């Protein structure tokens with residue numbers, strides 16, 4: 001959570017400084033507990049993970065390196081997308097980390113399809129797949145079709161729904177008419193639970209249980225997290241449409257200081273140890289940015305213009 005926050009603050013500054021970042025910058029500020037709590041349940045190389053734009057924390061928890069992130073944002077040819085694709089559309093499919101297509105539901109069928117393909121090939125074993133969606137994304141056709149198919153096939157798919165109250169500038173009241181998005185799980189025949197996504201403890205318990213149920217063959221699981229988006233949709237957006245009452249309301253809790261308070265109250269670490277963690281995270285991020293800043297960007301005149309579309313990068317490909 002901390003490393004994600006520090007990295008994203010750095011990426012935000014680089015974006016505002018102008019000219020350093022390839023593409024936009026979309027932050028998961030305030031969603032780190034919910035995102036990391038899912039990522040940490042997954043086993044890299046065995047499970048499938050399809051993170052979305054607010055899942056920097058989940059990516060780190062899953063095991064994506066800081067260098068993969070920084071190289072993609074800075075467009076370095078050494079990164080997993082080889083400088084072809086900015087920001088969040090990065091992945092390593094061979095390691096089960098899917099490259100994001102869109103934030104609006106398309107990863108549900110990609111992850112479900114990956115699980116189904118493994119089942120047909122006899123390689124599913126006890127692996128699970130997980131992906132995220134925002135409140136707005138749960139109203140798209142892609143989400144509905146993907147989740148319905150996963151439920152019919154009883155695939156071990158875990159969906160985390162981060163209800164951060166806004167889809168860009170559209171508030172919840174203009175998005176859906178059910179009481180809680182978790183009510184939708186029932187309609188698909190999927191087990192669903194709702195949590196306070198600003199509370200790390202609740203998030204960890206909910207995802208631990210959901211991933212276990214999926215691994216046990218109980219079919220798709222939905223975890224809905226309630227929180228407020230604490231940044232703009234992207235760094236180009238000042239979110240001036242979010243009213244003061246919401247910004248200062250009870251759901252505008254930042255999960256990071258809340259988790260720090262819990263850690264201190266439980267006596268797991270003291271303030272100085274937490275400060276050391278923060279300094280360590282800053283050091284790691286600064287080091288990664290300094291290293292990547294010296295690396296080359298791709299030369300379109302000398303190289304083939306493709307990122308993941310080459311066969312050897314796909315899951316299932318075996319070198320001769």
Ligand SMILES: Cc1ncc(C[n+]2csc(CCOP(=O)(O)OP(=O)(O)O)c2C)c(N)n1
Pocket residue numbers: 054102103104133134135136137138162164166167168229233
């Ligand atoms: C077809 C399409 N329309 C619009 C967009 C731009 N867009 C990307 S994410 C998004 C809002 C998503 O809201 P939500 O699902 O609540 O996720 P959040 O951003 O809050 O995490 C929009 C409008 C897009 N990517 N694709």
Ligand SMILES: [Mg+2]
Pocket residue numbers: 134135136162163164165166167168
């Ligand atoms: Mg939203």
